[in-house]
Amino acid sequence: MTYFRRSANKAIITGGDRSDIQLTALQTDTSALILTGNLYPDVRVLARAEHQGVPILLVPYDTYTTVSKTREVTGRMKYTDKEKIKLTKKMMEEHVKWKDILKILSV
Numbered sequence: 001m002t003y004f005r006r007s008a009n010k011a012i013i014t015g016g017d018r019s020d021i022q023l024t025a026l027q028t029d030t031s032a033l034i035l036t037g038n039l040y041p042d043v044r045v046l047a048r049a050e051h052q053g054v055p056i057l058l059v060p061y062d063t064y065t066t067v068s069k070t071r072e073v074t075g076r077m078k079y080t081d082k083e084k085i086k087l088t089k090k091m092m093e094e095h096v097k098w099k100d101i102l103k104i105l106s107v
Helices: 019-025 043-052 063-073 082-095 098-105
Strands: 010-015 030-036 056-058
Touching (some): 043 056, 063 082
């Protein structure tokens, strides 16, 4: 708990089978849960995240790979950085079901 309280508006990357970590993170100021291993979270995690409005992302990679990939695309992105923008667009198209998200948001 102390570790999670160190940062506000954070995204937590953890194994999809670690409901203990997920529930603890949701007791603090968490912006997103990124669950690795393509494992669906426990229903308690789903309920709490939905109640708090915290999105849950499932990724097929292991936790280390996910953290590494996240580091590759995070940081400051300027509007002049065409390569980062191109990579971000490509990743969004390939890995985010953004059309489904827009449908949900437009309800």
